[in-house]
Amino acid sequence: MKSNRNLSRAEGRRLGNVALIAFMLGSLLLLSLVRAKFSPIGKTGDAIKAEEQQAMAKDSGEMAxxxxxxxxxxxxxxxxxxxxxxxxxxxxxxxxxxxxxxxxxxxxxxxxxxxxxxxxxxxxxxxxxxxxxxxxxxxxxxxxxxxxxxxxxxxxxxxxxxxxxxxxxxxxxxxxxxxxxxxxxxxxxxxxxxxxxxxxxxxxxxxxxxxxxxxxxxxxxxxxxxxxxxxxxxxxxxxxxxxxxxxxxxxxxxxxxxxxxxxxxxxxxxxxxxxxxxxxxxxxxGVSMPEFRAMLRDAFGLERAAAAPSGDRWDIRRRPRLLIISRRTSRLLLNERAMADMATSLGFDVRTGDPEVSTDVARFARLVNSADVMVGVHGDGLTNMVFLPAGAVLVQVVPYGGLEWLARGTFREPAEGMEVHYLEYVVQKDETTLSEEYGEDDPVIRDPAAIHRQGWDTLKAVYLDKQNGVQPAQNVVESGDNKNAAARFRGSFVQEQRTVRDSVNCSS
Known part of the structure; x- marks a missing residue:
């Protein structure tokens, strides 16, 4: 039987931490509002279309x-x-x-x-x-x-x-x-x-x-x-x-x-x-990734080449859209509903999508193309980033287990070529179901590198297939350390707001 302490920790994980969710989603909202003017890669739809038309006029090459x-x-x-x-x-x-x-x-x-x-x-x-x-x-x-x-x-x-x-x-x-x-x-x-x-x-x-x-x-x-x-x-x-x-x-x-x-x-x-x-x-x-993405827009009739706000970009009535990519088996977002509610309270128009094998590609592509922000746990569903408009934001939730290298090669690095902003949240050991299944002293939790050394099949079985749920929110229920961590997150959020506001003031 689990101790009352363990039950309390599990309950805390399910409740999540509003501070971290607010930090992540608030940052996304602010980034969405200013990217059209301050993004190094965000461009207007006309500029992107002009570049793509120029690229399409060139022959493609094949050596790699x-x-x-x-x-x-x-x-x-x-x-x-x-x-x-x-x-x-x-x-x-x-x-x-x-x-x-x-x-x-x-x-x-x-x-x-x-x-x-x-x-x-x-x-x-x-x-x-x-x-x-x-x-x-x-x-x-x-x-x-x-x-x-x-x-x-x-x-x-x-x-x-x-x-x-x-x-x-x-x-x-x-x-x-x-x-x-x-x-x-x-x-x-x-x-x-x-x-x-x-x-x-x-x-x-x-x-x-x-x-x-x-x-x-x-x-x-x-x-x-x-x-x-x-x-x-x-x-x-x-x-x-x-x-x-x-x-x-x-x-x-x-x-x-x-x-x-x-x-x-x-x-x-x-x-x-x-x-x-x-x-x-x-x-x-040569050929280019923007040219490939232009081809996909032609194939599926997607309207948005760039995530530029319509009308007045400072119009507070405009609600940027956030899409949460759901999963049905491993690596589920246990607090998906809480994340959606928090994002809604911050001004997002929140949608969820579950891209199954049988999903109509064109229909799902249109949903993704309508989004300003796409959030999901590492998995093949994030591949739908190919349909995001340039200047949109991808947030990859990286499961516990030292998988940052995998997240980097599969989605973080490709995001730049797609002209998509990238943010990342790495799940901690008290935010994953693995901590309940194996216990804190097991090498799976204590020493992920040891599991990695056993090869890809073992790594995949443990950290990708058996990680049945993740909850990307700091547990703030018991220890002073967790309370201090929450304070740091809140401080970072405030600092993020101040930095963005200063950028706006200096550039106006």
Missing amino acids: TAHEAAAAEEEEDETRSKPTDSSSGSGGIGSTAIVAGDDHAERASKLVCYESSRRSDTCEAAGDVRVVGRAQTVLVSPLDREWKVKPYCRKNDAFALSHVKEWTLRPAGSEDAPRCTVNSSATAFVLSTGGFTGNLFHDYTDVLIPAFITARRYGGDVQLLVSSYKPWWTTKYLQVLQQLSRHEVVDSDADAEVRCYPRVVVGPTFHRELGVDASLSPSSG
């Missing part, structure tokens, strides 16, 4: 370096690579990649398979290209060797690749090449919806953004040949895929045709988690 956010200590500077050499053997692709900025036309005149990043392999060919989708085979003439590739951007993850079909590119002479049954002047682009698709984060970072990086340079004259085909997934994102290609999307696994093209690309190019790096293709000007 990558950044692996799944390793806490990994350095982010990647090497730009060189073409693979035939000594890598016929069974796969070598460990080096093609140099960014090399002439694309020269590469396309012959087959080149290369490591386009540490996360992706890509093959390109031009000539007599015949695709036999049901056999996962591309026949190319002329070609002097065989290549194999899995067209999915997680090349070092054996589990993910076990769900991705391998494609073979091999030589084909005119005498043994199968007869073309469908001819096209477009470029064929082979990609896979195997791997981790079905998780919103992986849908974008492993497939949709790499597909955009790879296909955009063809201006729609590219045909998507989808391997490891999932009909529900293709239907879910059909509006996005139609922005990349004006041709029919082909289920290559079930395709009995011999499709002939002048060019083929097998495997998309990865840049970074939830991001695009325009500097990786300087010869063509």
Whole structure:
């Protein structure tokens, strides 16, 4: 049986602390009011649209370096690579990649398979290209060797690749090449919806953004040949895929045709988690994350390019909208209702959303695009930040367990490329259900680093899957330490208000 002290602490956690919630949401409100004038990245809708139209006028490029956010200590500077050499053997692709900025036309005149990043392999060919989708085979003439590739951007993850079909590119002479049954002047682009698709984060970072990086340079004259085909997934994102290609999307696994093209690309190019790096293709000007987000707005009919207030920005009748991303399983916000009530009292128009796999993407995208602030616990639901207008605010609640590195790579760093402000709250040990399940002396609570050393599977099982609830509010019920902490939070809140007010006065 738990002691009365433990029951009191649990009750305190459920009640939460108004001071911290007020600090976080009050700061958001103040930031929302002044961002149009003082934000370093917030821009007017007209300015953003002008930049995007200019970016769309440029060709896109495809060469990349990558950044692996799944390793806490990994350095982010990647090497730009060189073409693979035939000594890598016929069974796969070598460990080096093609140099960014090399002439694309020269590469396309012959087959080149290369490591386009540490996360992706890509093959390109031009000539007599015949695709036999049901056999996962591309026949190319002329070609002097065989290549194999899995067209999915997680090349070092054996589990993910076990769900991705391998494609073979091999030589084909005119005498043994199968007869073309469908001819096209477009470029064929082979990609896979195997791997981790079905998780919103992986849908974008492993497939949709790499597909955009790879296909955009063809201006729609590219045909998507989808391997490891999932009909529900293709239907879910059909509006996005139609922005990349004006041709029919082909289920290559079930395709009995011999499709002939002048060019083929097998495997998309990865840049970074939830991001695009325009500097990786300087010869063509590159593609950009704002351009990707503009494409999403076109796909789903989203109205807001920027979170600029309508009318008089100091009009107190205007209520900025705050969206809380709900979760149904692990990492729930136990005090979600209290947070919503507090935000409402501070002047927000509060909405909640639960982006399930079956959720209508266009409808949920419109809800997110209407928000000025989006709040949620670390998880794939935060991927909906791709629909936030520029200058909006994302608040990531980081679960207990030393997961700041994971939060940084998945959402904090991508926020800058999306022109979204980022705030973070890290859950403390007395704000998580783990403290009740394991006890304060267990290594799970006392020494998260020890759990990390046991590997990703253990870390994920404990801190992501078993953390059934978090309550981002300081417990102020028993100790003097907690009361002092609350006073510090209140002091920080007052100081934040004073700083913002001073900024307004100095700039007026």
